[in-house]
Amino acid sequence: MNSAQELTDKAGTSGLQDITLEALFNNCADISHVELTTHSGHGYSLLDGSALDKLWEHPHWGTKLKKLRLPDQHTSHESLTRAVRALTKEKDKLLVQLVSVSELKKWEDWELEVWHTNFRKQRKQDIF
Secondary structure (H helix, E strand, O other): OOOOOOOOOOOOOOEHHHHHHHHHHHHHHOOOOOOOOOOOOOEEEEEEOOOHHHHHHOOOOOOOOOOEEEOOOOOHHHHHHHHHHHHHHHHHOOEEEEEEEEEEOOEEEEEEEEEEEEOOOOOOEEEE
């Protein structure tokens, strides 16, 4: 059981900032899928979209990137959404998903409820 809740930019997954995502894009030339998600307050991410701006500014980064799943953050939602729209306008084959996950109690058990917003070619589509 590894929830990776105690990891940070220096060591891993929870509490990530754009600097980590930027390093991933810069150093993993053949990467095709990236997924950073959190759920129900068990982990968080501090993305503001600056890594996506850098990806857009450096066309040789992420040339094979097809899908990017990131946590939908209400605190920095506007700047992240702006960066996603700009990036998907330039990289028209890239699918970016902003994902929200919560736990929902059903029939004496817990289930994960997932919402994601797709962005492709600068267009937004909510999926439930």
